[in-house]
Amino acid sequence: MEVPELAEQFAVSHATIRRDLELLEQQRLVSRTRGGATIHAAFNDLPLSYKTTQDLAEKRRIAHEARKHLAGARVIGMTGGTTVTEFARLLLDHEGLTVVTNALNVAVHLLDNPRLRVFAAGGDIRSSSQEAVGHSAEAFLSEYNLDVAFVGVDGVDAVAGCTNYDPAGARVNAVMRGQARRTIVLADATKIGRVALAQVCAMPDADMLITDGRADGDQVDRIRARGCEVALV
Secondary structure, X not given: OEHHHHHHHHOOOHHHHHHHHHXXXXXXXXXXXXXEEEEOOOHHHOOHXXXXXXXXXXXXXXXXXXXXXXXXXXXXXXXXXXXXXXXXXXXXXOXXXXXXXXXXXXXHHHOOOOOOEEEEOOOEEEOOOOEEEOHHHHHHHOOOOEEEEEEEOOEEEOOOEEEEOOHHHHHHHHHHHHOEEEEEEEOOHHHEXXXXXXXXXXXXXXXXXEEOOXXXXXXXXXXXXXXXXXXXO
16 A cells, blocks of 8 residues: 555555554564555464454354364364464363364463363474474374364465465474364465465365355365365355
């Protein structure tokens, strides 16, 4: 967006907009351009606090749908991500589940339910996602057999598959997926059709994608044609 456009929209001076853009750039929320600003290249690797409120209603609908697919599961895996975190909030009234995760915020949140067993991976902690990545996390997850893995990703594309911006995070998620009998990807519609840097899995390797009704219809049809079930909420 350009400075004059922003100044008109917010009814402030150009100087005020320039100062605010400088502050936003320091926070890695935007990148300055000649006469304006654009989204920072690292926007998708920002701290969870910046991303939690985005598309929150849709993420909560996805989480409620995901809970329906717990039937019969005794051991589940959970990655990090805002949508998976919303799903974790729904497990506080469950019992008899064992949860294996590499997301520290998910593990700490689930400790509020003493009827759950929680196993958390260690390793290099990503501040942006609060996930443990690296060899230690991969080795830890490879020791567990999972009934269902609930995986959050940055992009879902019929051809490119499920992808993440962080290659180390993608490798950890891939290990978790490989240990699960069933993989369910949780991704709001803004992720559908997006291709990030590193692949977590090919589309046929995901058993189900749960997304919201805003998802592009053509992309959804192509994902289904690749053998992945899609649930729209």
